[in-house]
Amino acid sequence: MNKARPVTSSVTSLDVARMAGVSRSAVSRVFTPGASVSKKTREKVEKAASELGYRVNLVARGLNKQRTDLVGMIATRMDNPYRSAQIDALAKQLVRQGLRPMLFCIDEGKDAEQLLSILLNYQVSGVVITSDAPPAKICAECVRMQVPLVLVDRADELPFVDRISSNNKKGGRLAAEALIKAGRRRLLVLQPETMVYSMRERTAAFVARAAEDKLTVEFMTVGTHEYYSGNDAAVDIAQRREQGLGIFCPTDIIALGLLDALRNEHGVNVPEDMSIIGYDDIPQAAWKFAHLTTIKQPVDEFARVTVELLQERIANPEAPPQHKSVDVMIIKRGTV
Amino acid sequence: MNKARPVTSSVTSLDVARMAGVSRSAVSRVFTPGASVSKKTREKVEKAASELGYRVNLVARGLNKQRTDLVGMIATRMDNPYRSAQIDALAKQLVRQGLRPMLFCIDEGKDAEQLLSILLNYQVSGVVITSDAPPAKICAECVRMQVPLVLVDRADELPFVDRISSNNKKGGRLAAEALIKAGRRRLLVLQPETMVYSMRERTAAFVARAAEDKLTVEFMTVGTHEYYSGNDAAVDIAQRREQGLGIFCPTDIIALGLLDALRNEHGVNVPEDMSIIGYDDIPQAAWKFAHLTTIKQPVDEFARVTVELLQERIANPEAPPQHKSVDVMIIKRGTV
DNA sequence: GTGAAAGCGCTAACAC
DNA sequence: GTGTTAGCGCTTTCAC
Numbered sequence: 069m070n071k072a073r074p075v076t077s078s079v080t081s082l083d084v085a086r087m088a089g090v091s092r093s094a095v096s097r098v099f100t101p102g103a104s105v106s107k108k109t110r111e112k113v114e115k116a117a118s119e120l121g122y123r124v125n126l127v128a129r130g131l132n133k134q135r136t137d138l139v140g141m142i143a144t145r146m147d148n149p150y151r152s153a154q155i156d157a158l159a160k161q162l163v164r165q166g167l168r169p170m171l172f173c174i175d176e177g178k179d180a181e182q183l184l185s186i187l188l189n190y191q192v193s194g195v196v197i198t199s200d201a202p203p204a205k206i207c208a209e210c211v212r213m214q215v216p217l218v219l220v221d222r223a224d225e226l227p228f229v230d231r232i233s234s235n236n237k238k239g240g241r242l243a244a245e246a247l248i249k250a251g252r253r254r255l256l257v258l259q260p261e262t263m264v265y266s267m268r269e270r271t272a273a274f275v276a277r278a279a280e281d282k283l284t285v286e287f288m289t290v291g292t293h294e295y296y297s298g299n300d301a302a303v304d305i306a307q308r309r310e311q312g313l314g315i316f317c318p319t320d321i322i323a324l325g326l327l328d329a330l331r332n333e334h335g336v337n338v339p340e341d342m343s344i345i346g347y348d349d350i351p352q353a354a355w356k357f358a359h360l361t362t363i364k365q366p367v368d369e370f371a372r373v374t375v376e377l378l379q380e381r382i383a384n385p386e387a388p389p390q391h392k393s394v395d396v397m398i399i400k401r402g403t404v
Numbered sequence: 405m406n407k408a409r410p411v412t413s414s415v416t417s418l419d420v421a422r423m424a425g426v427s428r429s430a431v432s433r434v435f436t437p438g439a440s441v442s443k444k445t446r447e448k449v450e451k452a453a454s455e456l457g458y459r460v461n462l463v464a465r466g467l468n469k470q471r472t473d474l475v476g477m478i479a480t481r482m483d484n485p486y487r488s489a490q491i492d493a494l495a496k497q498l499v500r501q502g503l504r505p506m507l508f509c510i511d512e513g514k515d516a517e518q519l520l521s522i523l524l525n526y527q528v529s530g531v532v533i534t535s536d537a538p539p540a541k542i543c544a545e546c547v548r549m550q551v552p553l554v555l556v557d558r559a560d561e562l563p564f565v566d567r568i569s570s571n572n573k574k575g576g577r578l579a580a581e582a583l584i585k586a587g588r589r590r591l592l593v594l595q596p597e598t599m600v601y602s603m604r605e606r607t608a609a610f611v612a613r614a615a616e617d618k619l620t621v622e623f624m625t626v627g628t629h630e631y632y633s634g635n636d637a638a639v640d641i642a643q644r645r646e647q648g649l650g651i652f653c654p655t656d657i658i659a660l661g662l663l664d665a666l667r668n669e670h671g672v673n674v675p676e677d678m679s680i681i682g683y684d685d686i687p688q689a690a691w692k693f694a695h696l697t698t699i700k701q702p703v704d705e706f707a708r709v710t711v712e713l714l715q716e717r718i719a720n721p722e723a724p725p726q727h728k729s730v731d732v733m734i735i736k737r738g739t740v
Numbered sequence: 741g742t743g744a745a746a747g748c749g750c751t752a753a754c755a756c
Numbered sequence: 757g758t759g760t761t762a763g764c765g766c767t768t769t770c771a772c
Contacts, residue, residue, distance in 0.1 A: 357693035
């Protein structure tokens with residue numbers, strides 16, 4: 069039983085050391101993976117520690133080691149299921165690798181600078197930015213502070229900054245091929261106003277593949293990256309149901325908005341009247357109302373490689389920047 | 405310009421102090437909100453600090469103050485859009501209040517113990533558990549360590565542990581009333597195998613309200629809390645399309661699974677053949693294929709109150725446990 | 741209002 | 757393998 073301990077309680081390594089009849093260093097060693105301690109000492113220490121309810125103070129360790137195992141994650145658009153799946157996977161993978169995610173959600177377009185600044189103050193071991201728009205200033209600051217930085221789906225080529233993305237080129241090609249194989253000759257790409265790098269890449273690859281078949285691609289700009297942008301696009305597209313369109317949406321969420329409105333509001337038949345293909349493979353793409361054919365980005369693999377990148381840079385801060393990409397695959401459902 | 409600084413660089417308060425010609429304490433005061441420093445000193449220090457690129461080391465401060473501003477969040481089921489919205493809102497609110505969220509995602513049913521243990525080691529200022537199943541052991545440990553703990557949507561009444569939930573009672577009643585008003589006399593509740601506290605409360609209130617109209621409620625058990633459980637339930641329910649059922653799903657995600665399968669697989673007309681009402685108001689409930697009538701839980705308000713609870717307990721650790729609840733409202737769309 | 745000194749709990753050289 | 761010693765960078769009495 070634990071009876072009344074002083075409020076500020078918290079047992080320290082010294083308490084354990086005294087109880088075990090050893091030095092603080094011995095205690096420290098017992099709790100440092102891969103340190104050499106005799107079996108006997110270890111046992112004594114472990115016994116004392118568990119009796120006292122000792123837990124190592126990671127803040128103190130962090131101060132001493134000049135580094136915590138904290139990793140900052142900066143994210144926007146958590147309402148997109150792809151993003152939340154990404155964060156989920158990343159958080160789990162970080163923990164699995166002994167790192168601790170600090171999560172900073174920001175609103176689209178809002179400045180992440182202040183957040184990053186907080187992170188830096190915490191002596192984080194690294195930062196992962198999945199936000200759509202990481203200010204260059206931030207990146208520079210990380211580099212200056214020697215904090216490993218991984219950019220997800222970003223174009224920016226910065227020294228000492230690693231990047232990861234899915235194989236957008238392959239994804240774009242796959243999408244084009246599926247549409248072409250379905251006999252679509254009039255290709256259309258829905259393009260969010262604020263295209264981010266990964267979408268540009270997908271789109272470019274899509275266009276390139278179309279060109280190989282002498283097909284030209286038409287573009288249509290939609291508002292944001294949301295479901296409702298897809299809805300909006302549907303009114304124009306529904307008018308063109310006779311044209312046998314093959315439509316590529318660089319994001320499932322837009323594809324779903326389009327598809328849903330087309331079918332349930334405009335009475336368009338997909339895939340009879342037109343074909344639609346998305347990108348991401350969010351859970352909702354598999355839902356019955358949609359059965360959306362899409363390009364799957366494997367979030368777990370994504371997370372694995374992201375953390376790998378982080379750890380490589382932690383191990384070797386001076387290495388040249390890497391850009392890794394994870395494989396994608398087409399998931400054929402009913403809309404192409 | 406910053407030229408070659410030693411790798412371990414990082415400018416300390418001492419550096420700033422020297423440059424400004426003051427003591428370290430002076431520097432400390434400048435960066436401690438509400439400390440008294442003369443204007444002159446403040447200016448000198450701020451100038452030096454910005455020139456040197458000084459940032460206070462929060463780890464050192466944390467060690468000294470015996471507390472960091474870190475707040476642990478333990479979450480499961482991030483694939484449920486309600487959960488991810490909740491985390492998003494919570495993360496933002498914490499930051500707004502000067503706290504820093506550490507995110508731990510766990511798989512359903514997995515033991516959160518190890519994670520909590522990590523958190524405790526970081527001297528966190530508090531913990532928020534939105535996971536469906538926080539082991540009692542964990543809670544006890546938090547209490548023992550004097551770490552404020554807020555349980556989201558949990559029943560457990562523990563000393564020193566605060567709880568928050570939406571007004572489930574009202575939500576359940578609202579749902580029943582809507583169905584009754586729509587003329588439904590045969591009421592059915594879909595019940596996930598592992599009902600969590602909040603669902604039990606909603607359901608109980610639903611039943612109570614039905615009883616007021618002398619209506620009895622039938623229960624149907626579905627697998628988990630997922631879309632596909634709703635799909636599965638649809639096959640039995642479709643058989644009963646003649647019965648004019650009024651169906652309450654304690655979670656939108658299940659309602660959506662049911663609704664989607666009913667309409668798009670079994671050709672059931674909703675709300676003509678039966679009525680369906682959900683709970684949460686996730687974004688997808690508003691999508692065209694669904695237009696689900698549901699009970700909205702306001703995530704922002706939820707987050708606000710959660711953090712409030714945390715801060716109150718930080719301020720007053722010995723206070724009796726509180727249980728706050730946030731208001732809900734019915735969102736009428738097309739399925740009732 | 742300001743500086744000197746002590747100490748938060750830990751790890752890492754370095755002797756033994 | 758173990759203990760001693762010296763900090764990590766900060767805040768905080770306590771004199772002045």
